[in-house]
Amino acid sequence: MTVKVAVAGASGYAGGEALRLLLAHPEVEIGAVTAASSAGTPLGQHQPHLVPLAGRILQETSAETLGGHDVVFLALPHGHSAEIAAQLGPDVLVVDLGADHRLTSAADWQRWYGGDHAGTWPYGLPELPGAREKLAGTKRIAVPGCFPTGGTLALAPALAAGLVRPEVTITAVTGTSGAGKSLKPHLLGSEVMGSASAYGVGGAHRHTPEFAQNLSSVAGVPVTVSFTPVLAPMPRGILTTASAPLAGETDTAAARAVYEKAYQAEPFVQVLPEGSWPVTSATLGSNNVQLQVAVDADAGRLVVVAAIDNLTKGTAGGAIQSMNIALGLPETTGLPTVGVAP
Numbered sequence: 459m460t461v462k463v464a465v466a467g468a469s470g471y472a473g474g475e476a477l478r479l480l481l482a483h484p485e486v487e488i489g490a491v492t493a494a495s496s497a498g499t500p501l502g503q504h505q506p507h508l509v510p511l512a513g514r515i516l517q518e519t520s521a522e523t524l525g526g527h528d529v530v531f532l533a534l535p536h537g538h539s540a541e542i543a544a545q546l547g548p549d550v551l552v553v554d555l556g557a558d559h560r561l562t563s564a565a566d567w568q569r570w571y572g573g574d575h576a577g578t579w580p581y582g583l584p585e586l587p588g589a590r591e592k593l594a595g596t597k598r599i600a601v602p603g604c605f606p607t608g609g610t611l612a613l614a615p616a617l618a619a620g621l622v623r624p625e626v627t628i629t630a631v632t633g634t635s636g637a638g639k640s641l642k643p644h645l646l647g648s649e650v651m652g653s654a655s656a657y658g659v660g661g662a663h664r665h666t667p668e669f670a671q672n673l674s675s676v677a678g679v680p681v682t683v684s685f686t687p688v689l690a691p692m693p694r695g696i697l698t699t700a701s702a703p704l705a706g707e708t709d710t711a712a713a714r715a716v717y718e719k720a721y722q723a724e725p726f727v728q729v730l731p732e733g734s735w736p737v738t739s740a741t742l743g744s745n746n747v748q749l750q751v752a753v754d755a756d757a758g759r760l761v762v763v764a765a766i767d768n769l770t771k772g773t774a775g776g777a778i779q780s781m782n783i784a785l786g787l788p789e790t791t792g793l794p795t796v797g798v799a800p
C-alpha cells in the first residue's frame with residue numbers, strides 16, 4: 459500500500475517534523491507541501507535538513523492544493539483546520555496537529571480558544587484505553603497537544619488503578635520549539651538563553667481542559683488538574699513531573715509494577731529501570747515516552763516523571779502512529795524508537 463500524503467504547514471516546526479518522519483515511512487509518497495506567507499519559496503529555505511525535498515516549492519494552503527491525496531496533515535495554527543478539512547471530503551484521511559478537534563466540550567473550546575467549536579475527532583493518543591478502536595479505519599484524527607501527550611501517559615495508569623485521588627498537579631518543562639517557528643518576543647534569544655520561566659500559571663494554560671478530559675475519562679470520575687508549563691533554554695523536549703495524593707497504602711515497588719503492567723505491550727512507552735530517571739535528551743527525534751515512578755511516603759503522594767520530544771511523540775510522531783492505525787498498517791511503521799544523542 460502506498461499512500462500519497464500532503465502536509466499543510468510544511469515550513470513550520472510540526473509540519474517539518476512530520477515530513478522528516480514521512481520521508482522515512484516505507485508506505486508514504488510525499489505530495490503537496492503547503493504554507494501561507496512562505497508559499498512560492500523552496501522548502502529548503504525553511505527546512506534545510508529535509509534535503510530530498512529542498513527544491514519543492516511551497517504551495518498555497520487550500521482544498522485545491524491539498525485535494526487528490528490519500529492523507530492530509532494539517533500543521534496549522536488553531537482555527538484553520540476545520541474549514542479546510544470540510545472541503546477535503548470524507549474519503550481523505552485528515553490528521554489535524556492543531557487543537558481544533560481535540561476537545562469534547564464545545565464550552566471548553568469557546569472558553570479556552572474562542573470561536574465556534576469544529577467538532578470532536580478520534581483522539582490520536584493510541585496508548586489511551588479504547589483509542590485504537592476509534593482510530594482504526596477513521597478518516598479524521600485529532601492529534602493531542604504536546605503537554606497532554608506526556609502528562610496523560612504519566613498519570614493514566616495510576617488513575618485507572620485507583621492508586622491516587624482524582625486531583626493532580628502537573629509541571630512540564632518545554633523546549634522553545636513548542637511555540638512554533640514564528641518569532642515570539644518571549645522566545646528571543648536573550649530572553650531564553652540561560653533562563654527558565656513559568657507561564658500560563660494558575661490554571662491559565664489551554665491544555666488544562668485537555669488534561670482534565672483525558673484523565674477524567676481514564677479515572678471514570680472528574681479529575682481536577684493544576685498545570686504549570688515552564689519554558690527552558692533547549693530547542694526540543696518536554697520533561698513532565700506529575701503528582702497526586704495517594705488513595706491508600708502503597709509503595710514505589712507496587713506503583714512501578716502497575717506502570718510496567720500498563721505499558722508492557724506499548725512499543726513507544728518505556729518504564730525505566732528502578733533508579734533511572736527520564737531525561738529529554740534520551741528521547742530527541744524518537745517517538746518514545748520514557749517514564750519513572752516514585753511514592754513520596756512522607757508527602758503521601760505518587761510522583762511520575764515523563765520525557766518526550768515535543769515535536770516527535772508530542773505531535774508529528776504521534777500523528778503518524780495514529781495514521782498507521784487508521785490505515786491498517788503496523789503502528790510502528792516508519793517511526794524511530796531510538797533517539798539522537800547527545
Ligand SMILES: NC(=O)C1=CN([C@@H]2O[C@H](COP(=O)(O)OP(=O)(O)OC[C@H]3O[C@@H](n4cnc5c(N)ncnc54)[C@H](OP(=O)(O)O)[C@@H]3O)[C@@H](O)[C@H]2O)C=CC1
Nearest residue numbers: 467469470471472493494495496533534556636638639773
Ligand atoms: N511546536 C510544537 O511542539 C507543537 C505544535 N503543535 C501544533 O501544530 C500546529 C503548527 O505548530 P508549529 O509547527 O509549531 O507552528 P509554526 O509557527 O512553526 O508553523 C506554522 C505553519 O503554519 C503555516 N500557517 C500559518 N498561518 C497559516 C494560514 N493562515 N494558512 C495556512 N498556513 C498557515 C505557516 O506557514 P508560513 O511559513 O507561510 O507562515 C507554517 O508552515 C499548531 O496548531 C500547534 O499548536 C502541536 C503540538 C506540538
Ligand SMILES: CC(=O)N[C@@H](CCC(=O)OP(=O)(O)O)C(=O)O
Nearest residue numbers: 555556557603604605632636637
Ligand atoms: C513553548 C510553547 O509555547 N508551547 C506551546 C505548546 C503548543 C502545543 O502543544 O500545541 P497546541 O497549541 O496545538 O496545543 C504552548 O504552551 O502553547
